[in-house]
Amino acid sequence: MTVVFLGIGATAALTSANSFDSKKLHISSRRLVSETKSTFFVVRSDGRLNSGSNRRAQILITNAVATKADSSPATKPGHELLLFEALREGLEEEMERDARVCVMGEDVGHYGGSYKVTKDLANKYGDLRVLDTPIAENSFTGMAIGAAMTGLRPIIEGMNMGFLLLAFNQISNNCGMLHYTSGGQFTIPVVIRGPGGVGRQLGAEHSQRLESYFQSIPGIQMVACSTPYNAKGLMKAAIRSENPVILFEHVLLYNLKERIPDEEYVLNLEEAEMVRPGEHITILTYSRMRYHVMQAAKTLVNKGYDPEVIDIRSLKPFDLHTIGNSVKKTHRVLIVEECMRTGGIGASLTAAINENFHDYLDAPVVCLSSQDVPTPYAGTLEEWTVVQPAQIVTAVEQLCH
Amino acid sequence: MSAAATKIIQPLPLNSTTTNRSPHKALFNPLKATPISSFPASTRKLRLTKPNSPHARRRSTSIFAVSDVVQEKKPTSNTFFPNLLITKEEGLELYEDMILGRSFEDMCAQMYYRGKMFGFVHLYNGQEAVSAGFIKLLKNEDCVVSTYRDHVHALSKGVPARAVMSELFGKTTGCCRGQGGSMHMFSKEHNVLGGFAFIGEGIPVATGAAFTSKYRREVLKEGDCDHVTLAFFGDGTCNNGQFFECLNMAALWKLPIVFVVENNLWAIGMSHLRATSDPEIWKKGPAFGIPGVHVDGMDVLKVREVAKEAITRARRGEGPTLVECETYRFRGHSLADPDELRDASEKAHYAARDPITALKKYMVENNLASEAELKVIEKKIDEVVEEAVEFADSSPLPGRSQLLENVFADPRGFGIGPDGKYRCEDPKFTEGTAHV
Numbered sequence: 001m002t003v004v005f006l007g008i009g010a011t012a013a014l015t016s017a018n019s020f021d022s023k024k025l026h027i028s029s030r031r032l033v034s035e036t037k038s039t040f041f042v043v044r045s046d047g048r049l050n051s052g053s054n055r056r057a058q059i060l061i062t063n064a065v066a067t068k069a070d071s072s073p074a075t076k077p078g079h080e081l082l083l084f085e086a087l088r089e090g091l092e093e094e095m096e097r098d099a100r101v102c103v104m105g106e107d108v109g110h111y112g113g114s115y116k117v118t119k120d121l122a123n124k125y126g127d128l129r130v131l132d133t134p135i136a137e138n139s140f141t142g143m144a145i146g147a148a149m150t151g152l153r154p155i156i157e158g159m160n161m162g163f164l165l166l167a168f169n170q171i172s173n174n175c176g177m178l179h180y181t182s183g184g185q186f187t188i189p190v191v192i193r194g195p196g197g198v199g200r201q202l203g204a205e206h207s208q209r210l211e212s213y214f215q216s217i218p219g220i221q222m223v224a225c226s227t228p229y230n231a232k233g234l235m236k237a238a239i240r241s242e243n244p245v246i247l248f249e250h251v252l253l254y255n256l257k258e259r260i261p262d263e264e265y266v267l268n269l270e271e272a273e274m275v276r277p278g279e280h281i282t283i284l285t286y287s288r289m290r291y292h293v294m295q296a297a298k299t300l301v302n303k304g305y306d307p308e309v310i311d312i313r314s315l316k317p318f319d320l321h322t323i324g325n326s327v328k329k330t331h332r333v334l335i336v337e338e339c340m341r342t343g344g345i346g347a348s349l350t351a352a353i354n355e356n357f358h359d360y361l362d363a364p365v366v367c368l369s370s371q372d373v374p375t376p377y378a379g380t381l382e383e384w385t386v387v388q389p390a391q392i393v394t395a396v397e398q399l400c401h
Numbered sequence: 402m403s404a405a406a407t408k409i410i411q412p413l414p415l416n417s418t419t420t421n422r423s424p425h426k427a428l429f430n431p432l433k434a435t436p437i438s439s440f441p442a443s444t445r446k447l448r449l450t451k452p453n454s455p456h457a458r459r460r461s462t463s464i465f466a467v468s469d470v471v472q473e474k475k476p477t478s479n480t481f482f483p484n485l486l487i488t489k490e491e492g493l494e495l496y497e498d499m500i501l502g503r504s505f506e507d508m509c510a511q512m513y514y515r516g517k518m519f520g521f522v523h524l525y526n527g528q529e530a531v532s533a534g535f536i537k538l539l540k541n542e543d544c545v546v547s548t549y550r551d552h553v554h555a556l557s558k559g560v561p562a563r564a565v566m567s568e569l570f571g572k573t574t575g576c577c578r579g580q581g582g583s584m585h586m587f588s589k590e591h592n593v594l595g596g597f598a599f600i601g602e603g604i605p606v607a608t609g610a611a612f613t614s615k616y617r618r619e620v621l622k623e624g625d626c627d628h629v630t631l632a633f634f635g636d637g638t639c640n641n642g643q644f645f646e647c648l649n650m651a652a653l654w655k656l657p658i659v660f661v662v663e664n665n666l667w668a669i670g671m672s673h674l675r676a677t678s679d680p681e682i683w684k685k686g687p688a689f690g691i692p693g694v695h696v697d698g699m700d701v702l703k704v705r706e707v708a709k710e711a712i713t714r715a716r717r718g719e720g721p722t723l724v725e726c727e728t729y730r731f732r733g734h735s736l737a738d739p740d741e742l743r744d745a746s747e748k749a750h751y752a753a754r755d756p757i758t759a760l761k762k763y764m765v766e767n768n769l770a771s772e773a774e775l776k777v778i779e780k781k782i783d784e785v786v787e788e789a790v791e792f793a794d795s796s797p798l799p800g801r802s803q804l805l806e807n808v809f810a811d812p813r814g815f816g817i818g819p820d821g822k823y824r825c826e827d828p829k830f831t832e833g834t835a836h837v
Binding site: 100126129141148219241 | 544546575576577578579580581585587588589594595596597598599602604605606607608609610611612613614615616617619620621642643646647649650653654806807808809810811813814815816817818819820821823824
C-alpha cells in the first residue's frame, strides 16, 4: 500500500514519522497546465519515494488490502467510495487540472457511462470534452489518436473491453507504433480503458480478456486496477503519462468499497503492489483474481502456509524487481490469472521469471489461468472456466511439498 | 437532413459556356463519353447494370459545393477559356510543386532499381494536380493526412526533398529518422500526420486532427484557431468502413476537414467499377449531409477552385466536404506492380491530360510565363532532386542505439528491471543490449 503526503502542511507530520528528511526530498517541478501548483510525491509500494529524482527514503508500512489501512498520524481519515467512483474522481481531478484531457466513448456523456464512471462529467465539462460517439470503435479510437497527435489528451472508453477488438487496427498500428514510425515526432498520450473480464453470466462476447491480445503490441503500456485506491492512482498516472496506456478494469469490481486518502496521489504505472508479504510462496495475480487469491490465502493461513501475494498491476511491462525480490525470498511461484491459458499474461510472466530468476526457483512456475473456452452462459459452466479459490489452495499445497 | 437545409447550387464546369444545368443531369455520366470528363475505364464492358440514370434523377437534392469565384466569373463572349484563375506567382508555385513531385518520383524509381531503397514504394506520377491544387492553399498549421502514396503530399506541404529522400534511403537524417520509410512520412514541423500503410487507417486520424481544431476553438477558447485538415485517400478506400464512419462523425460535429478522394480508378489490379456498387463517390457525401463534389483531378486549376471553396467552408466552421478528384496514376500501383491489367488506350487517354503539360500550356498561352521561365524552374528542381539524392547517399545509416529510442515517448514504459532500476536508466540501454 502506498501512502502519500501533500508537501504543504504535512511536513511536520513527515518528520514525526520515522526517518524522513523532508529537506532531502526533491519535489520535481512538473509542467502543470493548471494554475494551482500542488506539490505531491509518490511513495512506491516498497516504500521508496519517487518524485523526479530517485532519492531513497525509509520503508513505510505496507498492508494487505483486506485489512484496514494502517493510519499513521499524518494521514487524514480519507473518504470511502466505490471503485467506479474512485475512477471518476481520478478522471475528474485530471480533467480539472488539464483542459486538454477529454473523454470519448459510447454513452459517456449524457448517459454518464455504462458503468457510471463518467457520471455528471458532461454536465460539468460540456459535450465536446465528454464526447458521446457513434458506435464506431475503430474510427473513434483513430480519432482519439489523431487528436492526441495534435495536442489533446483523450481517454477512450470501450463500453466493454471486448468492443475494442473492433479498434484493434488503430490500437495496434497507430496507437502503439506511430511514435516510433514518425521517428519520435508525435506522441500519443491516450488512455484506453474499459471493463473486461468474466462477469456474471454475460455470455462469451461480453466476457473477454483482451490483455493477452494487446500485450504484444510494441509501444503501449498495460495496467490493471483492482482496488479503489489503485484505480484512482493508476487512472491519474495513465492520463499523465506520455505513453499510450491501456487500463483494464473489471466488471465485477466496480462496486468494491474502500477508504482512500483525501490528498492527491498518483501511482506508478510500472510497479507491482505488495498485497500480503509472506515467506513460503509467491502468488502473482492481477485484477479480479486478486480477490480469489486473498480468499484462498485465508484458507492457506489457517492451514499453516504463509503466501506472499503480489498484485502485478502492470501487465506490460512487468515489474521484475518486486517480483524478483519475492522469488528470491520464497523460491516458489504461482501465477493466478483470469486470462486464457494460451498466450496469456501468465504465459509471458512464466517466461520472464524463468529467464531472469531460474536459479532461484525450487519448483517450476505454476500458472493457473482460465480455460481456453468461450465463456459459457450457464452459471455452473462459467464458474468452471475461471480459477476458483479451492484450485489455488490445491496448487499451493502441491507446490509447497 | 431537411430539404430546407439543402442549398441547391448549380455547378459550373470551368470550360463550358453554359451557366445553367438541369438538376437532373449528374455532373458527369460514366457511361457517356463526353469530351470534358469521360470515364473510359477499360473494364466498362464488365458492368452489367446501368446504375446511374435512376439515381441521378432521384438525386435532385444533392448538394454541390461551388466556388464563389467560379460562379462569378462568367466567360467573356470571345473566349472559350475561362478568365484567368491564377496569378503568375500562383501559377509558378503550382508548376514548381508539380515538377518537384514528378521529378522526385521519377528519381525514386531510378533509385529503387539501383538498390538504394527497398520495400513497397508507391509513386504519384500523374496525380500531382491534386496535391498541388489542395495543399498549396494550406497554412503551415493545417494538417495533411495521406496514405502510402505520400511522398508528394509531404513535399507539397513543405517537407524538404532531402528529408524525404533520406527517409526512403533509410538514413537517420530522414524525416522519420529512417524508421518510417516510404509509406510513413511524418513531419511535426509541417503538420504531415502520415503516411499510413493500411488504407482507411489515416482517415480517423485526420478526423481527430480536425477534432482538435474544433476543441481548441470551443473548449480551450482559442477563438482564432481555424486549422483545417485534409485527408487524402483513394477509390478503394471508399468501400472501407472507416471512410463511412468518419464521414458520419465529421458531419455530425461539423469538423473542419476535407475528405479528398484521389480516384485513380484502380486499387492495385481491382478496377473501381468492379469493386463498388455505386462508383460515383461524390454522391456518398450527401448521404451524410456533406456536400459532394466531383472534379477533374488532372486539371490543377479546377482542383484548386474546388479546394478553395472546400477549405474555406471548413475554416468558417461549416463542416466537412467530400471532394472526388478523377485522376490517374501513370505508373503501376507500386514499383513492384507489373501493371498489366490496365488498357493501353486508357493510359494514353490520361497521359494526354498530363497535369503538368496542361498547366504549362495554360500559362504560356495566357502569357503568365514564358517557356524559358518554366525551363528555369525545371532545372532548379532537377538540382534540388539531385542534391536530395546526394544528401541521402552521404547520410549515415541508423546505429544500433537507435533501435529502442523512440518506442516510448516516456522510456519508463520499458519497465523496471530485476535490479530495481528502470531499464532506461541503464546507459547502455539504447544500444539494445539491455534485456527487454
